[in-house]
Amino acid sequence: MARNERWGLNTPPLETHRHWAEEQEVIGPGLQAVMLWSRFTVARASGAVLTDLDGNEVLDLQGAGGVNSIGHADPTLVAAMTEQLATWTAGAFGSQARLDMLNALRDFLPEGLDRVQLYSGGTEAVEAALRLAKSATGKYEVLSFWGGFHGKTLGSLALTAGARRELGPLPGGFFSAPYANCYRCPFKLRHPGCGFACVEHAREVVKQQSTGALSAIVVEPVQGRSGNVVPPPGYLAALAELAAEFDALLIADEMMTGFGRTGAAFAFEHDGITPDIVTVGKGMGAGYPVTGVIAAAATMSSGAFSEPSASSSSFGAFPMACRAVATTVSVIERDGLVERAEQLGKELLEALSPLAEQAPLVGDVRGAGLAIGIELVTDKDSRAPASTDLVRQAFTALLQAGVLVMTGGNTLRLYPPLNIGDDEAHDAADIITRTLTELGR
Ligand SMILES: Cc1ncc(COP(=O)(O)O)c(C=O)c1O
Incomplete structure (x- = not known):
């Protein structure tokens, strides 16, 4: 044949x-x-x-939209998950699985991002990131981008411009601006001659619409659902500057792009920046439903988010999830x-x-x-x-x-x-x- x-x-x-x-x-x-x-x-x-x-x-x-990172039924993952299933599955107490996961992440995460909190769905992690940004800044408004996708619960839906039919009213304090989608530039300009007119426009959106309470800018480093739209180099760096200008945090939603998908451990690395908060999931657990919020210790331990029971969730950091992440990351590293x-x-x-x-x-x-x-x-x-x-x-x-x-x-x-x-x-x-x-x- x-x-x-x-x-x-x-x-x-x-x-x-x-x-x-x-x-x-x-x-x-x-x-x-x-x-x-x-x-x-x-x-x-x-x-x-x-x-x-x-x-x-x-x-x-199709790969479940990027979930299938290390291949279906990877033998190392099958063996590790089978063993974990027979050992312990329910509860978020300390465990060998959790320590293995944290150690694997400690090595894998870029410098400066050293704390992780786990969840079980993408939208749940995005909502947690919004709570963290509010908690760390004491502010509450958010800027996101046309064509972005961040989930279907109330906060993440408000970030997801364009997919809202019949779902109003949405919460206030959410603004959106065009993404750097150069194939469909709404300004009909070309990069680099445009000088990032889209970022300039985003700056004006905040100036005109904010009450002075911008807590975060949320962006996908590559827009997945819009068709794997790759912005030009320098875009994320320009957004990081914009966030700093308004004393807001930059949240990179790496749900699809994280854990190697774009040829870097995280897609923000292509632009040489470190966001304040990163949301991850999909390929991180290779099919087991596990997601996370990552930030520096100083960010994560500020405000109400760090109080007992404030950032937790029922299934966060359950043993099977931890084993899935520990094993997936080890396979990604072992096999380059x-x-x-x-x-x-x-x-x-x-x-x-x-x-x-x-x-x-x-x-x-x-x-x-x-x-x-x-x-x-x-x-x-x-x-x-x-x-x-x-x-x-x-x-x-x-x-x-x-x-x-x-x-x-x-x-x-x-x-x-x-x-x-x-x-x-x-x-x-x-x-x-x-x-x-x-x-x-
Ligand atoms: C970038 C991004 N953020 C958030 C989500 C939402 O994840 P979930 O469908 O697990 O809620 C997705 C899902 O495709 C996504 O691609």
Whole structure:
């Protein structure tokens, strides 16, 4: 069999779809679009490969939106979690698992960020970061960015400009400004000639709208749900300056980008800055639901946030979560996966970039490490975004051919495991190139 003939829905996925239909009799509506479009039902998973109930194998570049950092069913993680399950699972007391996790993080975290508090969902960590910023500054307003995604609870939703239909009223004190999305610059300018007009605009937003109580600026170093939008170098540094100007804290939401995904341990490192607060999750636990807030001791121990029971949560730092983080970080370090994400990310970007010229539907290809975005348009000159129908067609054609991707608006988003094999990565690039080139014809 030729290499990439192994992948794809080569057998009609009849059992897969029957199973899916049975689930739909009970499960609530509103699952992620890619789940509903694919009706994919997993029989087993290993590394970068998902196998459906009919035996079809596909390359998993959906990766649960960046959660699958070290590959499905990593043997080291399976062994460690199995042992932990039999040892102790419920309670946030001290334990060997917690100490192992803290020691692993102590080595992995950049200098200056030395305290961590754990949670179990992304939005929960973002809410905790907002509480911490209020607590540390004594102020309460927040600036965030168009196209950002930070979660779906009240505070994180107020940060998430553009996804609020039917969800008002939202809390006051939240402002937003355009992100450095150069492919769709609302000022119609080009970097670097623009001199970061978007940051200047953000400065004006705060000046005009704040009551003088800005506690934090919250930003994704690479905007995930908007299509892995990578801002130009210097953007985060400019936001750090802006935050300092208003005596506010800079919160980097690294839920998707942290733990090696972008080819650095944390994406803010690309810009040579250290934020005041970092929110993390996804790839940190490789599938176990664990998230966190990271800050310097001085920040974390100021104000009400540090009082007994103030920053805790029911499942925070439970033993399985701690074991998952300790083991995932040890695998990332043992196997040099941050460096691998950087190197393989460059190769994949190079392989996929020609699509922006040769595929009628592709307007832009971009990425940082192994977070890659392929933006679909109906017209390359006007950059008119592809419709949801067209995105669905592309998604479905890719799945049929053997590559499962994530979507976000009119962008296809790729999140392979950081340790995907070279052959698998290049098979995926070939399949994507072939499928998207054929699709627009
Ligand atoms: C950057 C970022 N922040 C926060 C969240 C919210 O995480 P959760 O869905 O676990 O609440 C996400 C989820 O995709 C995210 O990408």
